[in-house]
Amino acid sequence: MLLAQISDFHVGKLGSSIDTEYRTSEHLRRAVEHINRLAPRPDVVLCTGDLVDEGSTEEYARLVALLAELTMPFYVVPGNHDHRENLRAAFGGRGYLPAEGFLQYTVDLGELRLIALDTHVPGAPGGLLCAERLAWLDARLGEEPQRATVVMQHHPPFRSGISYIDTMGLEGIEGFTEVVARHPQVERVLCGHLHRPIVRRVAGTVAMTCPSTSHQLELDLREPGRLALVDEPPVCLLHVFREGLGLITHSSYMRDFGAPHVLVEV
Template identity: 65%
Template sequence: MLLAQISDLHIGAAGSSMDVHAHTAEHLARAVEHLNRLDPSPDAILVTGDLVDAGSAAEYTRLATLLAPLKAPYYLVAGNHDDRENLRAAFAHHGYFPAEGYLHYVVDLGPLRVVALDTNLPGEPGGLLCNERLAWLDARLGEEPLRPTIVMQHHPPFRTGMQQMDTMILDGMEAMADVVRKHPQVERIVCGHLHRPITRRVGGTLAMTCPSTAHQVELDLRARGRLAVISEPPACLLHTWSEELGLVSHTSYIGDFGTPYVIIAEETAPGRAVQM
């Protein structure tokens, strides 16, 4: 089972700053091509928020057009740049969003269960997990205690040491850790928001963030750090599941990095030990 994850697409209207300066639509088109070329192909794609930049209906229409060529089914959650109602309306045909309220849902993907959690707090860069949302999460996790589960959301439930990004944190993350700790079948909490690959242990499991399909946030761990974006390579995450290995997560960079130099050809020497 292979699940891909992309995040922080920030699709703007044609001619917007995101379009002209950050080229987010062009970057997403390249990400879609990258995902479609993967071998093996992903069974599904998780898209962890900040889908568009201003939350307008026109942006979601453009987003849907850009995502349409994907060969695998994809599942969306809202980020702080998203508008809950415009997102719900634009992708109502997907069938997994509830008709009203928070954009929570559960989807069964082969051997894995994915619980999608809405951390959106309208008008704020940070997120919120209130008592109602935490109770919903606890109830959903309690339904299948033996099934390997991924929780997907936009805001990560941890601080990073990046001072400026830590001003945009998830309110309720300690309470979320308490909920997750009760449900050891949670294999991973996959998030976006930070525009960098970052991992931390939360509630007895591993939480991780996905890089952006476009611009990344500069890594700055100084006490008075700044907030800046940088043209580090776009990337996605690949989460592969097997009964033998469990859930293993990889970073897959999007771009042309030259032809691989083959050390062992798969058809001639499978499994041969080699020093690297």
């Protein structure tokens, strides 16, 4: 089982500053082409939030057209830049999003189970896992305690050490940790939001963030720090699940570095 993860597309309206300056739609198109060319081909693609920049129906129409080029199923969760109801309207026909309420769901991936969480708070940059959302997670994890499970959400359940972005973090981390600690089948918690690859141990499992398909945040560990963008390569995370090995994560850089120099071929 091979899961590709991409995040923080920030698709904007045609002609907007994020569209022309940061070329976010162009970068997502390249990400889709990159994933489609991978060998072996991923079984599914996980999209961990901030799918569009302002949450408008125009942006979601562009996003739908771009993701339609993927040659495998994909699953989405909202980020702080998204709009819950517009996202539901855009992707509701794919059969996995609930008709009302939080955009939370489960998917049977065969060897793995996927649980998607909605950390969105309308109008706020930070996220929230309230008592209702955590109770839902606890119940879903309790349904199949022996089944290897991946949880995906936009806001990571940890502080990153990048002080400015940590002011836009997740509320409810303590409750999330308590729930996950009761369910050791959680192989990984996959997140976005930070525009950097960051890994932390959480409640007996591993939580990690996926870089953006477009622009990355500067690694600034000073206190107080600043918020700045850097032209680091966009990354697609590849999560490989194999019996006896568990879940292993690799980074696939979405930039042309030339042909590999083959040392041994078998």
